[in-house]
Every structure is written in C-alpha cells, then in structure tokens.
Amino acid sequence: MLGYIFKRLVYIIIAMYLIISATFFLMQLAPGSPFASERELPAAIEEQLNAKYGLDNPWYVQYKDYLVSTMTFDFGESMKYKGRSTNDIIAESFPISVALGLQAMILAIGLGVLLGIISALYHNKLPDYVSTVIAILGISVPSFILAGLLQYYLSFKAGWFPVSGWKGFTYTILPSLAIALGHAGSIAKLTRSSMLEQSNSDYVKLARAKGLGKWTTVFKHTLRNALLPVVTYLGPLLAGVITGSFVIEQIFAIPGLGRHFVTSITNRDYTVIMGTTVFFAIILLFAVLIVDILYSVIDPRIKLKGAKK
Amino acid sequence: MAQNDPNLEKISPDMFKVVGGRFNETEQLSQKQVSFWKEVFYRFSQNKLALIGLVILFIIMGMAIVVPFVSQYSYDQNVGLYNTAPSAAHWFGTDDLARDMFVRVWEGARISLFIGLTAAAIDLVIGVLWGCIAGLSGGRVDNIMMRIADVLTAVPYLLVVIILLVVMEQGLIPLIIALSITGWVGMARIVRSEVLSIKNQEYVLASRTLGANKWHLIKRHLIPNAMGAIIVTMTLTIPSAIFTESFLSYLGLGVQAPMASWGTMASEGFKALTSAPWRLIFPAVFISLTIFAFNAVGDGLRDALDPKLRK
Numbered sequence: 001m002l003g004y005i006f007k008r009l010v011y012i013i014i015a016m017y018l019i020i021s022a023t024f025f026l027m028q029l030a031p032g033s034p035f036a037s038e039r040e041l042p043a044a045i046e047e048q049l050n051a052k053y054g055l056d057n058p059w060y061v062q063y064k065d066y067l068v069s070t071m072t073f074d075f076g077e078s079m080k081y082k083g084r085s086t087n088d089i090i091a092e093s094f095p096i097s098v099a100l101g102l103q104a105m106i107l108a109i110g111l112g113v114l115l116g117i118i119s120a121l122y123h124n125k126l127p128d129y130v131s132t133v134i135a136i137l138g139i140s141v142p143s144f145i146l147a148g149l150l151q152y153y154l155s156f157k158a159g160w161f162p163v164s165g166w167k168g169f170t171y172t173i174l175p176s177l178a179i180a181l182g183h184a185g186s187i188a189k190l191t192r193s194s195m196l197e198q199s200n201s202d203y204v205k206l207a208r209a210k211g212l213g214k215w216t217t218v219f220k221h222t223l224r225n226a227l228l229p230v231v232t233y234l235g236p237l238l239a240g241v242i243t244g245s246f247v248i249e250q251i252f253a254i255p256g257l258g259r260h261f262v263t264s265i266t267n268r269d270y271t272v273i274m275g276t277t278v279f280f281a282i283i284l285l286f287a288v289l290i291v292d293i294l295y296s297v298i299d300p301r302i303k304l305k306g307a308k309k
Numbered sequence: 310m311a312q313n314d315p316n317l318e319k320i321s322p323d324m325f326k327v328v329g330g331r332f333n334e335t336e337q338l339s340q341k342q343v344s345f346w347k348e349v350f351y352r353f354s355q356n357k358l359a360l361i362g363l364v365i366l367f368i369i370m371g372m373a374i375v376v377p378f379v380s381q382y383s384y385d386q387n388v389g390l391y392n393t394a395p396s397a398a399h400w401f402g403t404d405d406l407a408r409d410m411f412v413r414v415w416e417g418a419r420i421s422l423f424i425g426l427t428a429a430a431i432d433l434v435i436g437v438l439w440g441c442i443a444g445l446s447g448g449r450v451d452n453i454m455m456r457i458a459d460v461l462t463a464v465p466y467l468l469v470v471i472i473l474l475v476v477m478e479q480g481l482i483p484l485i486i487a488l489s490i491t492g493w494v495g496m497a498r499i500v501r502s503e504v505l506s507i508k509n510q511e512y513v514l515a516s517r518t519l520g521a522n523k524w525h526l527i528k529r530h531l532i533p534n535a536m537g538a539i540i541v542t543m544t545l546t547i548p549s550a551i552f553t554e555s556f557l558s559y560l561g562l563g564v565q566a567p568m569a570s571w572g573t574m575a576s577e578g579f580k581a582l583t584s585a586p587w588r589l590i591f592p593a594v595f596i597s598l599t600i601f602a603f604n605a606v607g608d609g610l611r612d613a614l615d616p617k618l619r620k
Contacts, residue, residue, distance in 0.1 A: 011456075011459050011460055014460050015460050015461075015464050018460065018464060019464055019465075019468070019469075022469070022472065023472055026472055026473065026475070026476040027476070029476055136601055136604075136605075137597075139600070139601070139604060140597040140598070140600045140601035140604070141593070141596075141597045142552055142555050142556060142572075142575075142593075142596060142597070142600075143556075144555075144556065144559045144575075144576070144579070145555075145575055145579075145589070145593040145596070145597070148579050148582060148589060149589075149593075152582050152583070152586075156583065239465060239466075239467075243465075243467040243468075246467075246471075246560065247556060247559050247560065250560075262560055265471065265475050265560070265562075266561065268475075273472075273475070277468055277472060280465065280468055281464075281465055281468060284465045284468075285465075
C-alpha cells in the first residue's frame with residue numbers, strides 16, 4: 001500500500017512538472033501580450049511593465065523564476081487586474097467552486113444511484129425504461145446546452161429559480177443540476193448493471209427468502225456491494241465536475257474559479273492562467289489518488305499494485 | 310417406495326439394446342459452425358437500442374454527406390431573412406446573418422463528425438502501435454512506455470486541451486491535435502492488455518517458431534484478435550471528442566467562423582435563446598442524438614463482443 005502510494009506520488013510529481021513546464025513554454029510561444037490592448041502603450045511604459053513582471057529576462061531565467069515561485073505557491077500578480085494576486089483570486093473564488101462542486105457531486109451520486117436502483121428493481125418494466133431514458137438524456141446532452149435550457153425554461157420563463165448570480169441556496173440549484181445530470185446518467189448505468197449482477201447472488205436470494213422487503217434488501221444487502229463500481233467513477237466525476245464548472249459558472253454568472261480561468265484565457269492574463277492551471281492540476285491529481293486509495297480501503301478484494309501481500 | 314413399484318419389476322436390462330446409430334458421424338459437430346464475427350453480428354442485431362443508434366448514425370451521416378450538395382443555399386450565404394422561425398422555405402429557420410440553418414446544421418454535422426472521426430483515428434493509430442510495441446516487447450521497453458502513458462494519464466485532459474488551444478492558432482487542425490494529444494493513452498492501455506493475453510497463445514508461439522517477425526505477428530495475429538476491443542474503444546472515443554469539441558466551442562476555442570461545428574452553432578444560438586430558440590435547439594438536438602447513437606452502438610458492440618455474455 002505504502003509502496004503504491006509512493007509510486008503514484010512520483011507520477012504526480014512528474015505530471016505536475018510536465019504541466020508546469022508545458023504551461024510555461026506554451027505561454028512563451030503564445031501570440032498576443034497581456035499589455036496589448038486597443039490603445040498602444042508608449043515604449044517606455046511597456047518596457048517598465050515587462051521589467052516588473054520579469055518578461056525582459058531571457059527565457060531560462062524566467063523559467064527558473066517561474067519554477068521557484070510555483071514551488072512556493074506564489075503565482076504573482078494578475079497582469080490584467082492590477083493589485084490582485086493570483087492567490088487572492090484563487091482564495092476568493094475557490095470556496096464558491098467547492099460549494100458548487102460538492103453540491104453537484106452529491107446530487108449526481110444521489111440521483112444516479114436512485115435511478116440505478118429503480119432500474120434494477122423494476123428490470124425491463126416501465127420504471128426501468130423511464131430511468132434509463134433519463135440517464136441516456138443526461139449522458140447525451142452536453143452540460144452547457146442543458147444549463148441553457150434549464151436557465152431559459154425554469155428561471156426565465158417559469159420564474160421558479162433566479163436566473164443568475166450567487167447569493168443564496170436557490171441560486172445554486174440549477175447550476176449544480178446542470179453539472180450533475182450527465183454524471184448522474186453514467187452513475188445510474190453503472191449502478192443498474194452492478195445491481196442486476198448482485199441480485200442473482202446467493203446472499204441476496206437468501207435475504208429475500210427469509211422475508212425481507214424489496215427495499216430493505218436493497219439498502220441492507222445489495223447496495224453495499226453494488227456500489228463498488230460506482231466508487232471507481234468518483235475520480236472521473238470529480239474531474240468532470242471541476243471542468244464542467246468552467247462553462248456552468250460562465251452561464252450562471254457565478255464568481256467561481258472556473259469562470260476566472262476562462263476569463264483569464266480570453267484576457268491572455270498569463271499569471272492567472274498559469275496559477276489556476278497549476279492549482280486545478282494539483283487538485284485533480286490528488287483527488288484521483290485519494291479516490292483510488294479509498295477504493296482499495298472500501299473493497300478488500302482489491303490489492304493495489306505494488307502493495308505488500 | 311420405488312422398490313415396491315410393480316412396473317419396476319417388468320423392466321430388465323435385456324429390454325435395452327442398441328438399435329443402430331451413425332457412429333461414423335459422431336466426429337462431426339452437431340451444429341453448423343458459426344464464425345465469430347457472424348455471431349457478434351447476430352448478438353448485435355438482437356440489441357434494439359444499438360440498432361436504433363446505428364440507424365440514427367446512418368441517417369445523420371447520410372444527411373451530412375448529401376444535404377450540402379443538393380441544397381440550393383450554401384452554408385455562408387445570405388438569404389435575406391434575419392432570424393426567421395422554421396418555415397417551408399427554411400426548414401430549420403435562419404440565423405442572425407440570414408443564413409439557412411438547415412444547410413448549416415448539416416455542414417456543421419460534417420465538421421463535428423470529421424473532428425470526432427479524425428480524433429478517434431489518430432488515437433487508434435498511435436494507441437495501437439504504442440500498445441502493440443509495449444505489449445510485445447515486454448521488459449524494460451514495456452516498462453518505460455507504460456510509465457510514459459501513466460504520466461500522461463495523470464495530466465488532466467481538458468486543461469491540456471484548453472492550454473494548447475490558447476496557444477495555437479485556432480482552427481480545425483489544432484483542435485484535432487489538442488483533442489488527441491493525450492487521448493490515445495486509453496487506447497494504448499487496452500491494446501497492450503489485449504496483446505499481453507494474446508501473445509502467449511499457442512498460435513502466436515507457432516508463428517514465432519516458424520520465424521515470423523514482429524510486424525508479421527502484429528499484422529496477422531495481434532491486431533485481428535484485439536479488433537473487438539479496439540472497435541469498441543473507437544466508437545466510444547468519437548462521441549467524447551464531439552462532446553469536448555462542443556464544450557470548447559462554447560468557450561470560444563472551437564472552429565472559427567464562417568465554418569461552424571454543431572458546438573459553435575449551439576453556443577451562438579445560446580446567445581439568441583430568448584429571441585430565436587430554434588438556433589440552439591436544432592444543433593443541440595443533433596449533438597445529443599449523435600452522442601447517444603455512438604454510445605448506444607459502442608455499448609451494443611461491447612456486449613456483443615463480450616464472450617461472457619455468449620449464450
């Protein structure tokens with residue numbers, strides 16, 4: 001187990017180094033400068049700006065500075081919004097994204113597992129078809145289209161929810177639903193097939209034979225084992241929720257990190273792009289590692305590679 | 310109880326005798342042998358959802374090929390009607406630049422499908438070669454190649470794609486490169502694990518003993534036998550590429566005007582949702598239908614190819 005975690009940590013470090021270097025060199029090659037705007041700056045001012053951000057150094061000095069500052073989590077000041085450091089932006093907007101993401105994840109898991117159970121319990125009957133159709137719709141419709149439709153019909157036309165912003169619980173419902181529905185579909189599919197597999201096993205038959213109700217059997221016996229494949233989906237789910245937030249936060253005007261990331265891309269705000277990319281990468285890499293470790297803790301049958309016998 | 314059965318006493322061994330048989334034919338198989346692919350095809354054709362998916366795919370591909378040729382409008386032509394609702398003349402309405410949406414949707418289908426198919430094809434070529442070489446070589450080569458793959462999997466996909474697109478000039482080819490830059494890793498892993506299980510089979514050993522070289526083994530034995538897994542992975546890569554492309558288009562990183570994929574059309578239609586909802590609805594419906602159809606076909610193929618499900 002420890003050996004496995006160590007190996008994974010080494011991969012994470014290599015991957016991080018690759019990402020950090022790649023963002024750096026790609027940004028070096030990128031066309032356009034953060035100081036380029038409609039009004040042309042006097043040469044002296046531009047020079048001074050370049051000096052301030054170290055853009056006048058040769059690339060290897062910039063690279064070294066960049067590596068050092070990344071190591072210390074100092075991503076520097078935004079090139080577009082003076083006086084705002086990338087760390088401030090992350091500290092300010094990340095909690096919002098976490099709240100949205102967690103809510104979306106809970107919603108996706110709850111809805112997905114529920115749909116999966118219904119499908120499996122009423123196998124090849126009407127409820128099965130209904131929840132399968134919902135799952136397929138969730139998987140097939142891109143999240144931004146779903147978000148748009150939800151926003152238009154439920155907020156704009158029906159007025160049930162606020163259209164956009166981030167001021168309270170009612171504001172969070174539609175965005176998290178838009179992120180969650182696609183993943184709920186995948187989870188429902190997984191739950192359904194593993195529930196069906198489990199329901200043929202002896203212990204479930206025994207539970208039924210000794211007179212337990214349908215739902216009691218599901219919650220006390222079947223679901224425990226049937227949920228294992230769903231745990232493997234947690235890694236992709238987390239990654240999906242984070243990247244899904246890029247678009248959803250834009251649509252619903254939520255001041256989260258995803259939105260800042262997208263805005264910084266359109267602004268060519270290099271320091272913010274690099275900072276948020278590295279930050280996202282760290283979160284994603286460790287989240288996936290934690291999910292993998294969790295999986296082996298939950299299911300004793302799984303022996304991670306490199307683990308001691 | 311049975312011993313007291315009066316009928317039992319009447320039955321004695323000499324009542325049984327051989328009435329003749331076709332002993333010389335017992336060597337033959339009782340049933341006509343069906344080839345593997347025929348069986349797969351049969352099982353696939355029993356899967357309704359997969360068949361529906363296949364039909365939808367054929368219709369969408371057919372329309373994408375035919376419509377732009379036969380239509381009286383072209384995809385960037387101004388027909389003089391701005392933002393009109395669907396009508397007999399313009400089946401899907403027109404957009405804010407007075408372009409016929411019907412042609413644009415099918416022109417967009419070409420681009421979206423092209424992106425999906427090319428990305429999948431690149432994944433296929435790199436992934437199959439990588440997986441075959443790693444699996445066949447084994448030892449240190451395998452170790453190094455798979456560690457590279459491990460690191461690439463650890464890199465978050467969408468972040469890389471976005472960063473690459475920010476830097477490269479936007480267009481169709483950068484988009485495809487970005488989509489497949491880490492996308493092939495999944496294919497490589499699957500092919501490698503297939504190769505590992507195939508390479509120790511007797512027929513591969515026989516072929517080796519006869520002096521076959523690596524390329525011959527890959528061509529004649531490994532790829533044909535890993536074909537099932539490869540096809541399934543490919544059919545499932547296409548929808549995810551189309552999905553990602555539409556997502557990127559929404560961020561403004563997709564195909565550039567006047568060309569338009571379904572993703573760009575949907576994101577343009579998005580801005581006009583209140584005044585011209587058809588501009589979002591048509592591309593959205595076709596993106597969703599296509600993703601559904603590819604997924605259904607892919608799942609159907611996987612079930613059909615899975616020997617565990619064979620009856």
